[in-house]
Amino acid sequence: MGKKVIQVYNRPAGGWGALKSVAQQLLNQGIPGKGARTLLSANQPDGFDCPGCAWPDADHTSTFEFCENGAKAVAAESTARRATPALFASHTLTELSRHSDHWLEDQGRLTHPMRYDAATDRYVAVSWDEAFALIAQHLRALARPDDAIFYTSGRTSNEAAFLYQLFVREFGTNNFPDCSNMCHEPSGLAMREAIGIGKGTVLLSDFQQADAIFIFGQNPGTNHPRMLGELRAASKRGAAIVSFNPLRERGLEKFQDPQDALEMLSGDGSTISSDYLQLKIGGDLAAVKGIIKYVLEADAQAQQQGQARLIDVDFIAQHTANFEAFADEVGQESWDTIVRESGLDRSQIERTAQTYLHARSVIACWGMGITQHKHSVATIQMIVNLLLLRGHLGRPGAGACPVRGHSNVQGDRTMGINEKPAPAFLDRLQQVFGFEVPREHGYDTVGAIEAMLASPDKVFFAMGGNFATATPDTDLTHRALRNCALTVHVATKLNRSHLVCGRDALILPCLGRTEIDMQATGPQAVTVEDSMSMVHLSSGMNVPASPDLLSEPAIVARMAVATLQGRTRIDWMGLLADYDRIRDKIADVFDDFAGFNTRVRVPGGFHLRNSARELEWRTASGKANFFAHAVPTDLPIHQIRSAQQQTVFNLATIRSHDQYNTTIYGMNDRYRGVFGERRVLFIHAEDIRALGFRAGDWVDITSISEDKSERSVKRFMLVEYNIPRGCLAAYFPETNGLVALSSVADRARTPTSKSIPVTLAAHQA
Numbered sequence: 001m002g003k004k005v006i007q008v009y010n011r012p013a014g015g016w017g018a019l020k021s022v023a024q025q026l027l028n029q030g031i032p033g034k035g036a037r038t039l040l041s042a043n044q045p046d047g048f049d050c051p052g053c054a055w056p057d058a059d060h061t062s063t064f065e066f067c068e069n070g071a072k073a074v075a076a077e078s079t080a081r082r083a084t085p086a087l088f089a090s091h092t093l094t095e096l097s098r099h100s101d102h103w104l105e106d107q108g109r110l111t112h113p114m115r116y117d118a119a120t121d122r123y124v125a126v127s128w129d130e131a132f133a134l135i136a137q138h139l140r141a142l143a144r145p146d147d148a149i150f151y152t153s154g155r156t157s158n159e160a161a162f163l164y165q166l167f168v169r170e171f172g173t174n175n176f177p178d179c180s181n182m183c184h185e186p187s188g189l190a191m192r193e194a195i196g197i198g199k200g201t202v203l204l205s206d207f208q209q210a211d212a213i214f215i216f217g218q219n220p221g222t223n224h225p226r227m228l229g230e231l232r233a234a235s236k237r238g239a240a241i242v243s244f245n246p247l248r249e250r251g252l253e254k255f256q257d258p259q260d261a262l263e264m265l266s267g268d269g270s271t272i273s274s275d276y277l278q279l280k281i282g283g284d285l286a287a288v289k290g291i292i293k294y295v296l297e298a299d300a301q302a303q304q305q306g307q308a309r310l311i312d313v314d315f316i317a318q319h320t321a322n323f324e325a326f327a328d329e330v331g332q333e334s335w336d337t338i339v340r341e342s343g344l345d346r347s348q349i350e351r352t353a354q355t356y357l358h359a360r361s362v363i364a365c366w367g368m369g370i371t372q373h374k375h376s377v378a379t380i381q382m383i384v385n386l387l388l389l390r391g392h393l394g395r396p397g398a399g400a401c402p403v404r405g406h407s408n409v410q411g412d413r414t415m416g417i418n419e420k421p422a423p424a425f426l427d428r429l430q431q432v433f434g435f436e437v438p439r440e441h442g443y444d445t446v447g448a449i450e451a452m453l454a455s456p457d458k459v460f461f462a463m464g465g466n467f468a469t470a471t472p473d474t475d476l477t478h479r480a481l482r483n484c485a486l487t488v489h490v491a492t493k494l495n496r497s498h499l500v501c502g503r504d505a506l507i508l509p510c511l512g513r514t515e516i517d518m519q520a521t522g523p524q525a526v527t528v529e530d531s532m533s534m535v536h537l538s539s540g541m542n543v544p545a546s547p548d549l550l551s552e553p554a555i556v557a558r559m560a561v562a563t564l565q566g567r568t569r570i571d572w573m574g575l576l577a578d579y580d581r582i583r584d585k586i587a588d589v590f591d592d593f594a595g596f597n598t599r600v601r602v603p604g605g606f607h608l609r610n611s612a613r614e615l616e617w618r619t620a621s622g623k624a625n626f627f628a629h630a631v632p633t634d635l636p637i638h639q640i641r642s643a644q645q646q647t648v649f650n651l652a653t654i655r656s657h658d659q660y661n662t663t664i665y666g667m668n669d670r671y672r673g674v675f676g677e678r679r680v681l682f683i684h685a686e687d688i689r690a691l692g693f694r695a696g697d698w699v700d701i702t703s704i705s706e707d708k709s710e711r712s713v714k715r716f717m718l719v720e721y722n723i724p725r726g727c728l729a730a731y732f733p734e735t736n737g738l739v740a741l742s743s744v745a746d747r748a749r750t751p752t753s754k755s756i757p758v759t760l761a762a763h764q765a
């Protein structure tokens with residue numbers, strides 16, 4: 001492990017540092033030659049969809065687009081290392097559990113189905129038939145189907161997701177917790193109520209036409225590096241880019257495009273943000289409401305003076321509901337509250353309002369800095385209000401852009417991975433397949449943990465992901481998983497969730513995106529849907545990491561046959577033999593997928609219809625709805641601050657540059673100037689001084705939840721950072737133990753991992 005260094009990073013994001021980092025990663029994984037070839041097939045029309053993130057590609061037909069973190073994701077999957085039965089033979093579960101998450105994934109690709117043997121405390125190799133028989137035996141022994149829980153992480157293809165939900169519903173439950181529950185759940189909920197569809201309304205081409213792009217709570221330099229290409233082009237043609245982020249993020253300031261030879265040689269990079277608003281953690285609702293308040297006040301003045309209106313009166317009249325009540329409520333919110341709760345000066349808010357007013361078309365993007373708060377749904381509706389005010393929906397260069405995380409998380413939801421499925425979808429499923437579908441809502445992620453804690457002997461099945469580590473309240477979650485009769489994980493690599501297991505446990509190794517998926521009729525392609533509703537094919541070209549891997553659709557089909565036996569209405573093995581048949585069934589269930597097999601074979605794929613983009617409002621009112629929301633002044637952070645003597649900080653848990661969610665690639669966070677250490681706490685210099693500490697000191701962090709219970713994580717190094725006073729940031733998942741299970745977003749129930757009230761104390765060994 002490298003030396004620990006903290007230094008200021010003042011070069012642009014991207015650039016030579018990015019190229020060097022990829023070369024290093026390929027070397028680490030032992031795949032320089034093959035790795036480079038694999039990388040060149042990412043996001044090509046006949047290649048595979050990059051498993052890195054959900055940001056779309058220019059029509060999926062462009063020449064190779066360089067992306068450092070996409071390259072790392074691909075390299076991690078095509079690693080030369082293997083976690084074979086020999087690894088499990090030489091380590092008990094207890095021994096494996098002592099290793100770090102980084103070490104576990106670093107053992108390489110899983111090669112055999114493994115079953116936990118409690119007598120020897122070891123995972124031992126089993127045949128696939130034995131594995132499916134064990135699952136079937138457990139599932140059939142349950143008192144009711146609702147005692148089984150089926151998690152999904154967002155890399156699962158449309159075909160696998162469709163089969164998976166079909167099996168689970170034929171089995172008889174809607175228990176579909178999924179990674180969305182911890183991610184963009186509030187975006188879907190807020191937007192469905194406001195504009196009648198839970199997905200972003202923009203396309204990549206809109207970024208070429210926008211006059212202003214507002215970016216809330218998102219760090220594209222690390223998490224969606226290809227987005228920097230769009231932002232750089234927009235900035236070069238003079239579009240305003242306004243970042244709302246408590247932390248100064250290098251990728252939002254400057255970017256050096258590794259594909260631009262001149263820029264690489266000049267070393268300077270392009271400016272990304274024209275304005276950077278360092279608001280307080282959780283201050284976005286107040287900031288956006290402030291912009292709206294300014295616009296409404298300026299509009300009233302213009303109207304009085306007989307000048308042109310500043311809001312789009314025609315759009316509001318024709319397309320929206322509830323504007324008057326909304327505007328009245330905004331009028332009642334005081335500037336004092338807005339300024340205090342946003343942490344911004346009134347002049348900053350007014351300047352941004354001017355930027356908004358001068359733009360003919362505005363795009364609003366947002367990420368986890370918005371969705372992982374108690375008031376996330378209200379904040380997103382406030383962002384949508386801002387767009388509605390001047391008709392920034394359904395026209396070129398404008399719209400809402402929630403930037404999704406996992407490469408197919410949006411597609412999985414489209415395919416029916418949803419614990420609260422719409423009745424119309426269930427009716428259709430029943431009609432197409434002829435079995436009685438379960439109607440009762442199932443568990444979301446937090447609900448699943450609560451249910452596993454409340455009653456023992458459940459079956460927990462995970463299609464990918466790392467449930468034990470990605471979820472909040474680590475100790476409780478681990479207890480919940482250990483309470484199960486059986487835990488099953490479909491995975492490419494070993495992770496913590498495989499070690500925190502039920503009395504019976506299985507690890508089922510599957511093919512990755514980059515690998516050839518051979519079925520009875522030949523090699524198969526799968527499809528995915530990106531963050532802008534583009535659906536396209538993905539075909540792997542690497543020889544599978546082991547001959548004993550199954551594809552995810554194969555695992556579902558064989559589990560279904562073993563479990564449902566004679567009572568199924570579905571020809572599982574027939575569907576599996578040719579994924580075109582699965583796509584035909586998808587087209588039977590979803591009208592938007594009519595002609596699926598033909599349309600998806602056009603290079604670049606096709607765009608799923610977005611009703612809001614076409615100004616069709618599928619809401620209760622039949623219009624786009626303005627929603628009034630007071631600036632929250634009674635959040636847990638407010639309550640706990642007023643009840644505590646000690647200084648209470650608001651902590652956001654974020655990603656470093658060298659991780660993919662729970663997968664840790666390395667110990668550096670280049671753009672934030674952190675090298676060789678992950679247990680760091682970003683804090684304002686004055687706060688360090690006020691606490692009587694010095695930068696580099698080690699502290700313990702204690703969170704205080706609404707129920708007053710305390711949770712601690714130990715030994716984090718204080719790193720002076722450009723962040724507002726009272727705000728802190730540290731990496732997830734090391735800090736997940738601080739998030740109380742009960743601390744969730746209103747209605748969406750997303751864990752509030754971006755606003756954790758905490759106190760600090762000198763580290764005690």
Ligand SMILES: Nc1nc2c(c(=O)[nH]1)N[C@H]1C(S)=C(S)[C@@H](COP(=O)(O)OP(=O)(O)OC[C@H]3O[C@@H](n4cnc5c(=O)[nH]c(N)nc54)[C@H](O)[C@@H]3O)O[C@H]1N2
Binds near residue numbers: 052244246370652656
């Ligand atoms: N390389 C890489 N790529 C990824 C991932 C990865 O881990 N690694 N994860 C994937 C997934 S699943 C997702 S969901 C996305 C996540 O991508 P992002 O949404 O970018 O996720 P985060 O790093 O959690 O945090 C985003 C930003 O929110 C800011 N922030 C924190 N609190 C607040 C707040 O209250 N207000 C505002 N305005 N900002 C705030 C933080 O400073 C940070 O810059 O990326 C996807 N892509």
Ligand SMILES: Nc1nc2c(c(=O)[nH]1)N[C@H]1C(S)=C(S)[C@@H](COP(=O)(O)OP(=O)(O)OC[C@H]3O[C@@H](n4cnc5c(=O)[nH]c(N)nc54)[C@H](O)[C@@H]3O)O[C@H]1N2
Binds near residue numbers: 463
């Ligand atoms: N504190 C805090 N917690 C968070 C967040 C946060 O910002 N702060 N972010 C949340 C967010 S946005 C998300 S999306 C969740 C992520 O939660 P998850 O999706 O559950 O976690 P990942 O780390 O993405 O899953 C990694 C594992 O996926 C498996 N895998 C990789 N590729 C494949 C594949 O092709 N097929 C299969 N079957 N398995 C594969 C590998 O075994 C790997 O170990 O975490 C959430 N947790």
Ligand SMILES: [Mo]
Binds near residue numbers: 179182
């Ligand atoms: Mo995510």
